[in-house]
Amino acid sequence: MRTLKYDIVVVGGRLGGSTASLFASKSDVDVLMIEKRQEIGSPVQCAEGVTYGTFETLEMKPSERYVRSRIKGAHIYSPDRRRITYEGGIAEGLVIDRKIFDKDLAIESARAGTDIMIKTNVKDLIIENHKVCGVVAKHLGKTIEIRSDVVIGADGVESNMARQAGIETYKNPKKICSCAQYELVGIDVDPEYLEFYFGEKIAPQGYLWIFPKGDGVANVGVGIRSSIHTAITYLNRYVSKLDATPVELNIGGVPVSGPIKQTYTDGFLVVGDAAGQVDPITGGGIHTTISCARIAGEVAAESVKREDNSSEFLRDYQDKWRKEIGENLDKSVMYRNMADKLNDDDMNALAEFIETQDLEAISKISVLKFVGKHPNLMKVLTELL
Numbered sequence: 001m002r003t004l005k006y007d008i009v010v011v012g013g014r015l016g017g018s019t020a021s022l023f024a025s026k027s028d029v030d031v032l033m034i035e036k037r038q039e040i041g042s043p044v045q046c047a048e049g050v051t052y053g054t055f056e057t058l059e060m061k062p063s064e065r066y067v068r069s070r071i072k073g074a075h076i077y078s079p080d081r082r083r084i085t086y087e088g089g090i091a092e093g094l095v096i097d098r099k100i101f102d103k104d105l106a107i108e109s110a111r112a113g114t115d116i117m118i119k120t121n122v123k124d125l126i127i128e129n130h131k132v133c134g135v136v137a138k139h140l141g142k143t144i145e146i147r148s149d150v151v152i153g154a155d156g157v158e159s160n161m162a163r164q165a166g167i168e169t170y171k172n173p174k175k176i177c178s179c180a181q182y183e184l185v186g187i188d189v190d191p192e193y194l195e196f197y198f199g200e201k202i203a204p205q206g207y208l209w210i211f212p213k214g215d216g217v218a219n220v221g222v223g224i225r226s227s228i229h230t231a232i233t234y235l236n237r238y239v240s241k242l243d244a245t246p247v248e249l250n251i252g253g254v255p256v257s258g259p260i261k262q263t264y265t266d267g268f269l270v271v272g273d274a275a276g277q278v279d280p281i282t283g284g285g286i287h288t289t290i291s292c293a294r295i296a297g298e299v300a301a302e303s304v305k306r307e308d309n310s311s312e313f314l315r316d317y318q319d320k321w322r323k324e325i326g327e328n329l330d331k332s333v334m335y336r337n338m339a340d341k342l343n344d345d346d347m348n349a350l351a352e353f354i355e356t357q358d359l360e361a362i363s364k365i366s367v368l369k370f371v372g373k374h375p376n377l378m379k380v381l382t383e384l385l
């Protein structure tokens, strides 16, 4: 069996993997990133909406090579099709081509010094004396043992690296939002606005999205958490009413119950979807993954330099990412749990209320009058306002 040695091994070669390896390599340590697929970035499992903050974290300018549309805001539709429009803030951003973006990020990481193995499947962690100290991988039928001081698991929602390291991940499929999405051609949408549709019939405990990619192309998808039907059934139902042609279908899961409790152990860190670092309200995981993976790469590199890969040292990763985004994710979990209690009538009433208010100058009296008529919404609104 071939044996290799690196300071850091990163399992998974998409956003989490490329970002962690990029920032570890920038810190001048030997890094290997391993991706089981033959091409980095493909297949896409994403609606491809990103915030500008993502690029600030990466210290990069978004490239015209992958920017498909610039987004000013979002139209949100209640079950009875009232439209609420948000502009600016987190509703502002880009729709990108992730096949190009993900590969560009891997290229940047390689340029910074990361070695990359593609079509290489990590089968097992090497664990000795309760400490992770490498991986066993298969490449074209051959087994390779790769020893390292730190392994970073960036292996996505179906992660089994974290589980092997003894970290508790998701067991309950209800904590995963099932998604199906077409890239459609010939769709008539506003190229500067994302669209979100809510309702039991359209996407139970989830939403339908339309993310424009310019020139009459858009990602149209459905994410659901509870239903007797699959996400693709709801998607096909919606898409059958459009005169548009699919050029791509993506199916995937998003962890929406908030981050896992512990994201480190001796010789091991876990990032991105594998760690549940996704906004549970929006299902957006690009920016959160990139923020956390950057920290993971930097902390792992520091642990190599200090020759301390103990869980006590690596805990710094969790402390830092929690400081950066932990509070927002916790709040999002709370809002998501509240939103889960709303039925279509509640959402329609809420949309009607918001539609008729100046949100900047909303008064307690108007809220009280409203919840007086809709007691089901009392808790939600008092928490929100």
Ligand SMILES: Cc1cc2nc3c(=O)[nH]c(=O)nc-3n(C[C@H](O)[C@H](O)[C@H](O)COP(=O)(O)OP(=O)(O)OC[C@H]3O[C@@H](n4cnc5c(N)ncnc54)[C@H](O)[C@@H]3O)c2cc1C
Pocket: 011, 012, 013, 014, 015, 016, 017, 034, 035, 036, 037, 041, 045, 046, 047, 048, 049, 050, 120, 121, 122, 123, 154, 155, 156, 157, 179, 180, 181, 221, 250, 251, 252, 253, 254, 271, 272, 273, 274, 278, 283, 284, 285, 286, 287, 289
């Ligand atoms: C339908 C859908 C739409 C979404 N839309 C958006 C959006 O618009 N905006 C947004 O911000 N977020 C969105 N997300 C979430 C976002 O895509 C993810 O949060 C993000 O891609 C997570 O990146 P990651 O690197 O952690 O995991 P992944 O992208 O899942 O990458 C994991 C990588 O690890 C590799 N791998 C797994 N196991 C092994 C192994 N044993 N050996 C080697 N390699 C392995 C996989 O092949 C994969 O390449 C969406 C998700 C879905 C499913």
